Amino acid sequence: MSSSLSGKLPEFGRFPERIGAILPPVVLIVALILLWSWSAGTGLLPKWLLPSPQAVLGEFSHHSATLLKHARMTAFEALGGFALGALAGAGGAFLLTLVPFLRDMLYPYALASRAIPIIVFTPLIVVMLGRGLVPIILIVAFATYFPVFLALLRGLNTLNADRMELLHSLSATPLQILWKIRLPSSLPMLFAALKVSASGAFITALVTEWIGSNVGLGYLVMVSGQYFKLATMWAAIFSASLMTLALLGLIVLIERLMGRYTSLATEV
Amino acid sequence: MRGPALSLAFEGRRPWHWMGLDIVMLNAFPDEATRVRAATLPAGLYADGIDVVFRRGSHSVQALKDCSLDIPRGSWATLIGASGCGKSTLLRVFADIVKPTAGTALLHGVSPAEARANRIYALVQQGSTMLPWRSIIDNVALGLEISGLPKSTRYARAEEALALVGLKGFEKSLPSELSGGMRQRAAIARALTLRPRFLLMDEPFGALDEITRDRLHFELLRILEETGATLLLVTHSISEAVILSDKVIVMTPRPGRISEIIEVDFGRGRTPDLRGDPRFVQYEAQLRRALHQPA
Numbered sequence: 176m177s178s179s180l181s182g183k184l185p186e187f188g189r190f191p192e193r194i195g196a197i198l199p200p201v202v203l204i205v206a207l208i209l210l211w212s213w214s215a216g217t218g219l220l221p222k223w224l225l226p227s228p229q230a231v232l233g234e235f236s237h238h239s240a241t242l243l244k245h246a247r248m249t250a251f252e253a254l255g256g257f258a259l260g261a262l263a264g265a266g267g268a269f270l271l272t273l274v275p276f277l278r279d280m281l282y283p284y285a286l287a288s289r290a291i292p293i294i295v296f297t298p299l300i301v302v303m304l305g306r307g308l309v310p311i312i313l314i315v316a317f318a319t320y321f322p323v324f325l326a327l328l329r330g331l332n333t334l335n336a337d338r339m340e341l342l343h344s345l346s347a348t349p350l351q352i353l354w355k356i357r358l359p360s361s362l363p364m365l366f367a368a369l370k371v372s373a374s375g376a377f378i379t380a381l382v383t384e385w386i387g388s389n390v391g392l393g394y395l396v397m398v399s400g401q402y403f404k405l406a407t408m409w410a411a412i413f414s415a416s417l418m419t420l421a422l423l424g425l426i427v428l429i430e431r432l433m434g435r436y437t438s439l440a441t442e443v
Numbered sequence: 444m445r446g447p448a449l450s451l452a453f454e455g456r457r458p459w460h461w462m463g464l465d466i467v468m469l470n471a472f473p474d475e476a477t478r479v480r481a482a483t484l485p486a487g488l489y490a491d492g493i494d495v496v497f498r499r500g501s502h503s504v505q506a507l508k509d510c511s512l513d514i515p516r517g518s519w520a521t522l523i524g525a526s527g528c529g530k531s532t533l534l535r536v537f538a539d540i541v542k543p544t545a546g547t548a549l550l551h552g553v554s555p556a557e558a559r560a561n562r563i564y565a566l567v568q569q570g571s572t573m574l575p576w577r578s579i580i581d582n583v584a585l586g587l588e589i590s591g592l593p594k595s596t597r598y599a600r601a602e603e604a605l606a607l608v609g610l611k612g613f614e615k616s617l618p619s620e621l622s623g624g625m626r627q628r629a630a631i632a633r634a635l636t637l638r639p640r641f642l643l644m645d646e647p648f649g650a651l652d653e654i655t656r657d658r659l660h661f662e663l664l665r666i667l668e669e670t671g672a673t674l675l676l677v678t679h680s681i682s683e684a685v686i687l688s689d690k691v692i693v694m695t696p697r698p699g700r701i702s703e704i705i706e707v708d709f710g711r712g713r714t715p716d717l718r719g720d721p722r723f724v725q726y727e728a729q730l731r732r733a734l735h736q737p738a
């Protein structure tokens with residue numbers, strides 16, 4: 176059968192090659208920070224737009240307690256919503272795969288649900304459920320379930336004829352077919368979708384906080400912006416980015432650990 | 444071939460030297476009605492007037508036309524013919540993958556669907572499909588896993604089968620780390636773990652080197668003799684057909700039909716010395732003539 180040219184992750188080789196892969200982005204970020212620092216020092220960048228890196232860094236050390244409080248809230252919202260959304264998306268995909276009747280009935284609505292700009296409804300939802308963690312988690316979940324749902328539904332229903340015939344000849348039950356071939360072969364698509372959902376979760380949480388909360392990094396960004404506390408604002412923005420990266424990194428790590436599913440699953 | 448229902452049980456007396464277990468345990472029909480019916484019908488592979496028409500929208504392809512054959516229980520048959528003449532399709536009719544448009548196919552007197560449900564055949568696909576995320580041993584044990592055998596039995600049998608096809612030491616490898624020929628052998632091993640009454644094989648030795656192929660030919664014949672299993676095997680090789688057959692079924696294309704059935708009278712206990720037999724060359728020549736005959 177055909178070799179798996181596509182679908183294979185770039186492999187990190189031994190020491191020198193690994194340095195080769197890591198060095199360029201590190202050089203870039205160091206250069207950018209130096210440029211930033213230099214332009215802030217010479218006044219090329221006005222302080223009210225972007226304070227110096229030292230000032231932002233100082234914010235992290237002086238106001239770490241405040242930052243931590245807000246960051247923890249945002250993390251709860253984003254991670255909770257992400258987990259809930261991913262579970263709902265996966266559950267929906269399984270259900271619609273196993274019950275063709277439900278698929279015919281619900282699939283158009285699942286697609287249409289994508290068109291609902293859920294963030295716009297935040298004020299309404301806050302009126303209904305009050306401010307706080309729960310409504311934001313629900314909004315994040317709604318905003319992030321879709322990529323997982325669609326990718327898994329596609330993956331579970333993209334059938335490799337040879338594998339299906341093999342399991343058919345072995346007289347496998349539909350459930351065995353689901354666990355033993357449909358799910359494993361849809362994992363690469365699932366991980367791609369999880370990465371999309373992960374960054375979406377943080378963005379949704381931050382924006383929802385503008386309206387629906389008085390804690391969280393999104394709230395902090397808005398409030399410190401209004402009071403021209405630019406260093407605080409940037410510290411909050413960087414914190415949010417770091418958390419998003421951490422979640423993405425975790426997903427990539429799991430994907431790597433499951434390499435035999437996620438990198439080889441295309442074809443042998 | 445007709446026989447009483449008990450003949451199934453008597454088959455269990457065959458010594459399973461190569462795996463040391465009883466054929467009856469796995470292969471007796473669990474379903475009583477099927478068992479009773481099976482006893483009064485041809486016990487081997489039987490086909491009568493099989494037509495297969497594939498429809499795609501408005502146009503249709505007649506893949507098989509009026510194919511009939513009767514392969515007695517425990518005997519060996521190969522399907523040979525030009526590419527596209529319907530060999531795989533005929534095999535897949537017996538495997539309950541393709542439903543015939545007309546005609547009857549029976550395995551041990553039961554329909555392909557019942558044969559599949561009762562797990563009395565094992566199929567080796569043309570592409571020797573492996574699940575790429577499973578190690579070789581897990582791929583080989585897949586059939587037993589699906590039939591719900593306990594883990595220790597599964598692995599014990601899978602290891603034996605792997606040793607048999609010369610893949611000892613590759614248990615933990617992934618399919619992508621093996622050559623095409625090694626994957627074919629793993630697919631054969633997977634079929635053997637099932638201890639099938641019928642072995643349906645679609646070009647199982649296609650990607651193998653001459654030496655391994657020779658060894659596996661006689662290994663397969665030995666297993667077939669010990670288990671009394673019936674063989675239907677698709678091949679493109681004339682010598683392979685002669686070595687592995689009691690009957691060579693020659694097919695011609697457009698539409699696919701059986702043009703000739705050649706009996707090969709080498710009996711049992713075949714050895715590699717077969718190739719030196721003057722009759723071997725005669726059979727080869729006869730088969731070549733049949734293949735070159737205009738349809």
Ligand SMILES: Nc1ncnc2c1ncn2[C@@H]1O[C@H](COP(=O)(O)OP(=O)(O)OP(=O)(O)O)[C@@H](O)[C@H]1O
Binds near residue numbers: 498505506699
């Ligand atoms: N699922 C299908 N749908 C439509 N046409 C099919 C299908 N399967 C087989 N055919 C057609 O039926 C004919 C016989 O195919 P088959 O695969 O049985 O040939 P074969 O003898 O096994 O060939 P090969 O030696 O190349 O494997 C071909 O013309 C093929 O195009």
Ligand SMILES: [Mg+2]
Binds near residue numbers: 531532569645
């Ligand atoms: Mg074929």
